Amino acid sequence: MRGQRLIDRFFEAAAAHPDRWALREISPGGVRGLRYRELSSAVIRLAQELGRRHVPGERIGIHLPNSLEYVLAYYAAWAAGLIPVALNTQATAHELETWIGHSGCACLFSRKTRDQLGCDTPISTLELEGPGVIRLDGIALHPVDQLPDIPDEPLATLIYTSGTTGSPKGITLGHDNLVSNISGVIESLSISPDDRFLCVLPFYYSFGNSILHSHLSIGATLVLLDPAGYPVRILEAIEDHGCHGFAGVPSLYVSLLKKTDFSRHDLSSLRYLTQAGGPLAVEFIRDLQQRLPGVRLYVMYGQTECSARIACLPAERLDDKMGSVGRPIAGLEVQIVDGKGAVCAPGEPGEIRVRGTSVMRGYWRDPQRSAEVLREGWLHTGDQGYLDEDGFLYIVGRQTEMLKIADNRVSPYEIEEVILELSGVDECAVVGCAHELLGQAAHAAIVRSDPRLNEQAVKRHCKQNLAFYKIPKTIAFVDALPKTSSGKIRRGEIPCPSNERNTK
Amino acid sequence: MLKDTLRQYILENFLFSDNPSDLADDDSFMEKEIIDSTGILEVIEFLEEEAGITIEDEEMVPENLDSVNRIVRFVERKQQG
Numbered sequence: 001m002r003g004q005r006l007i008d009r010f011f012e013a014a015a016a017h018p019d020r021w022a023l024r025e026i027s028p029g030g031v032r033g034l035r036y037r038e039l040s041s042a043v044i045r046l047a048q049e050l051g052r053r054h055v056p057g058e059r060i061g062i063h064l065p066n067s068l069e070y071v072l073a074y075y076a077a078w079a080a081g082l083i084p085v086a087l088n089t090q091a092t093a094h095e096l097e098t099w100i101g102h103s104g105c106a107c108l109f110s111r112k113t114r115d116q117l118g119c120d121t122p123i124s125t126l127e128l129e130g131p132g133v134i135r136l137d138g139i140a141l142h143p144v145d146q147l148p149d150i151p152d153e154p155l156a157t158l159i160y161t162s163g164t165t166g167s168p169k170g171i172t173l174g175h176d177n178l179v180s181n182i183s184g185v186i187e188s189l190s191i192s193p194d195d196r197f198l199c200v201l202p203f204y205y206s207f208g209n210s211i212l213h214s215h216l217s218i219g220a221t222l223v224l225l226d227p228a229g230y231p232v233r234i235l236e237a238i239e240d241h242g243c244h245g246f247a248g249v250p251s252l253y254v255s256l257l258k259k260t261d262f263s264r265h266d267l268s269s270l271r272y273l274t275q276a277g278g279p280l281a282v283e284f285i286r287d288l289q290q291r292l293p294g295v296r297l298y299v300m301y302g303q304t305e306c307s308a309r310i311a312c313l314p315a316e317r318l319d320d321k322m323g324s325v326g327r328p329i330a331g332l333e334v335q336i337v338d339g340k341g342a343v344c345a346p347g348e349p350g351e352i353r354v355r356g357t358s359v360m361r362g363y364w365r366d367p368q369r370s371a372e373v374l375r376e377g378w379l380h381t382g383d384q385g386y387l388d389e390d391g392f393l394y395i396v397g398r399q400t401e402m403l404k405i406a407d408n409r410v411s412p413y414e415i416e417e418v419i420l421e422l423s424g425v426d427e428c429a430v431v432g433c434a435h436e437l438l439g440q441a442a443h444a445a446i447v448r449s450d451p452r453l454n455e456q457a458v459k460r461h462c463k464q465n466l467a468f469y470k471i472p473k474t475i476a477f478v479d480a481l482p483k484t485s486s487g488k489i490r491r492g493e494i495p496c497p498s499n500e501r502n503t504k
Numbered sequence: 505m506l507k508d509t510l511r512q513y514i515l516e517n518f519l520f521s522d523n524p525s526d527l528a529d530d531d532s533f534m535e536k537e538i539i540d541s542t543g544i545l546e547v548i549e550f551l552e553e554e555a556g557i558t559i560e561d562e563e564m565v566p567e568n569l570d571s572v573n574r575i576v577r578f579v580e581r582k583q584q585g
Contacts, residue, residue, distance in 0.1 A: 028566075090540070228534060229541030232561040255545060260561040406542045437545045459520040468540040 005175040006156075006182060006217045007078040011147060013219035014040035017193060022216060025068050025224040026237055032128075034068055036219060042072050042134055045141045046126075047079035047148050054106055056081030056151035059158065061100055061108035061121065063087045066203050066224045069126045071212065072134070073109045074203075081151025085158045085170075086204035090467045093118035099160045102168045103364060158364050159206055159304050161409060170364030171206075171304045178213060180357035181307035184329035185214045188312040189274065189298060191245075193219035196269075198243040200225050200234060200252070207276055210308035211247055231255045235265040242269040249277030249407035250284075251439050257284055262291045272315065276300040277407045278439070279395065282322055289318075301325030301395060303381055305373065307358040310334065310381075311393045324392040332356035335378070336387055349386040349396050353378040403432035403440050405469045412491070415442055415472065418465045419458060424450030429481050429489045430472065433496035441473040445494050448477055506555055507576045513550055514572065518543060529572040544569060555579045 014022070018037035025032045034042065054060070060077045062084050064070040070086075077084040085103045087096060097119045100108065107122045114123050127135040134141045156178050158170040185191075197215055199222050201208035215222045223241045227233040234256060238246060248256070253275060273288070273295060280299070288297060296315030302308050311334065313326030328334045335353050336344040344350040359379045362370030373380050384397040403410045412430035419428045427447040435441035446458065455475045462471040474497045482493040507529070515521050518539050533539040539547060547569065548559050557579060568578040 227541070228566070229544035230564045230566070232564055235561075251542075259545070259548075259564065264561070437549070438542055456516075456520050456522070463520055468537075469542060 004179065005078070005150070006178055006213050007075060007150060007175075009179075009217040010043075010075060011040055013193070013217060017219040020193070020219060021196075021221045022219075023068055023071060023222055023224060024241060025066075026233075026241075027226075032068060034128075038132075039068075039072070039075075041143065042128070043075045043079055044146070044148060045134055045144050046072060046076035046136065048144050049136055049141055050076055050080040050082060051148065051151075054080065054082055056153045057083065057155070058106045059083045059085050059103045061085050061087055061103070061105035061110075062204075063089060063096065063108055063110040063112070063117070064126075065089050065111075065226060066199065066208070068128055069109070070203055071216070072128065073126055074212075075216075078156070079148055079150055081153040083153065083155050083157060085160070086209065087160065088204050088467070089202070090469070092465055092467060094465055095467070098168050099170070103158050103160075103170055155361070157209075159204075159209065161304050167366075167369075169366070169369070172361045172364045173307055174361055177307045177358050177360060180331045181309060181329070182210065182213045182217060184331050184358070185210055185309050185312075186218060188300075188309075188314075188329050189214075189245075189272065191215065191218060191220060195220040195244050196223060196242060197221070197245040197247075198223045198225060198234065198237050198241070199247065200227055201247060201249065206302065206304040206308040207247070207249070210302075232260050235260055235262065235267065238267055238270055239265045244269055244271045245273070246270065247274040247276075250275070250280040251406050251437070253280055253284055253288065254439075255437070257287050257291070267292065267295075270295050272296040272298060274298045274300055276302055276309070278404055285318070285322070299325055301393065303354075303379075303383075305360045305379055305381070306332070306354055307360065309358075310352075310354055313392070317392075321388075321390075321392050324388070324394050326393065327391055328354075328356075328393070332358055334387070334393055336385060341376070344386065346387055346389045349384055352381045352383045352385045352393070352395075354381060355379065403430075403442060405432070405435075405440050405442065406438045408467075408469055410442065410470050412442070415444065415462070415466060415470055418462055419444055419446065419472075421465075422453070422458065422461050424448050424453035425458075427481055429491060429494055431491050431494045431496070433474065435473065438469070442470060443474045443476070443494075443496055444472040445476050445478050445481060447480060453477075506579055507572060509554060510551075510575060511572055513554075514538065514547075517546070527572065529576075531572070532566075532570050534566065534570055547575075551575065551579065555583070557582050 014036040020036050021033050022036045022039040023034050060082045062073050074084045100121050107124050109124050154174050156173050156175040158172055160170050199211045203209055203212050225237045298315050299313040300309050301311045311326045311328050313324055333355050336350040338350045355378045385395045415430045416428045426449045430442050430444050432440035433443040482490040519526050
């Protein structure tokens with residue numbers, strides 16, 4: 001099986017489990033679903049039409065929430081030899097335009113119009129009226145029986161992570177990268193075709209992307225839900241759909257633990273949980289273990305540059321290796337190196353570097369930035385950590401200055417650039433400050449030339465130009481920013497408001 | 505009274521505005537993209553503090569929380585009950 005593309009595996013799984021649910025989508029209007037035979041027939045139908053409109057290797061933007069349509073568009077793009085580019089649905093028009101321009105998307109699947117999005121790319125609308133009727137741009141597609149001959153396009157997808165608005169970072173993954181990583185994940189978590197998994201994480205990030213493919217490539221069922229800020233819905237969905245697995249990032253688990261009452265729900269179907277996207281404090285891990293006895297908890301670590309996952313801590317080692325993110329998943333090798341590139345001894349911290357088939361091709365159309373992280377045959381993660389005597393990885397910090405707000409990685413430069421556009425702002429530095437609900441929140445220190453400039457005006461400008469979670473929660477107007485002798489801003493010395501600890 | 509404080513809070517913290525006409529009492533926070541999913545949790549904390557109530561998990565639904573009017577009705581019901 002290794003070496004095949006995920007789309008080939010999907011068609012195989014669909015042939016093996018035609019009547020099983022591939023997707024169940026929970027929405028305020030009810031539950032919609034597609035069985036494997038329905039989804040695969042829809043994928044073939046749409047792929048044929050996309051094949052008529054595009055040439056293999058073209059990029060197709062997908063700006064859709066987690067939904068049946070998202071999966072249909074994504075897999076049909078693959079089946080037509082195209083490169084799907086999933087775009088953050090929370091992004092502003094400006095961000096979208098940057099990514100679309102950079103990736104050169106030929107068209108964009110979206111529920112919004114060109115006017116609403118403020119971009120020039122042709123928009124395609126996709127409507128599913130029951131499993132049998134698919135409309136593309138309002139026109140119903142005819143059923144096609146034959147499996148398409150899938151063009152041999154080596155690249156699988158581009159994933160845009162936060163970078164500065166001026167220089168977008170498109171992580172370029174090949175089909176071989178994804179197959180290798182997804183196989184490793186399936187093995188680490190023992191995912192089986194009988195599994196029903198609740199996914200609330202957005203597919204446009206690598207964690208959600210990994211969940212999508214690790215289930216659809218083997219014939220398991222994915223239940224899709226957007227809890228929209230109401231964590232109790234997650235417990236209801238697990239109960240109503242008898243889900244076996246669930247994945248979350250730290251802020252999601254914290255809101256579940258703080259804002260829901262597990263004892264009011266029958267969660268007996270639940271067999272395992274996975275957690276990634278930054279450290280979940282040990283007190284919360286213990287709390288989860290206590291409230292869900294017998295449910296296996298897998299802690300994972302990853303990076304989009306490495307397709308998704310790098311390491312996984314087996315549930316049975318959680319207690320004796322508490323704080324670790326586990327061992328490298330199959331197909332990957334992890335090393336810790338010091339500043340000179342020498343390999344560190346066990347227990348000695350240094351930079352984490354990774355090699356193996358999951359490692360990306362590079363950053364899209366950015367050879368210079370690619371060469372900075374892909375050196376001597378290794379991916380340099382920029383994260384700091386150490387390996388213990390048994391080869392278990394521990395993360396001690398991140399080299400980069402990225403913030404992590406409600407588990408979205410956010411570049412401080414991006415926020416600074418937006419604030420600096422305002423007249424009356426001379427200098428600006430953004431740092432992450434601890435926030436009870438979000439993990440971190442942005443705090444901006446601003447040197448203003450116009451004393452009339454106030455906090456409200458800055459935030460309003462940010463709201464127009466940034467996704468909501470990126471808007472600084474707090475703003476301090478200061479006389480000067482702390483700097484090094486060479487003029488570089490010392491972010492570590494910028495205080496957080498009300499004596500909260502600066503977590504950066 | 506809660507309505508005024510709440511409106512003030514939403515205007516200040518989510519719309520960054522002091523113009524009362526920017527927020528209608530029946531505006532859906534989600535549909536009008538006034539508050540995102542992380543913001544709702546902040547609103548809940550605000551309500552618990554301001555109105556001295558505890559919001560149970562099964563009460564955390566848009567029917568109770570997705571507009572100024574819905575919140576005010578919800579809090580009144582809770583305070584009476």
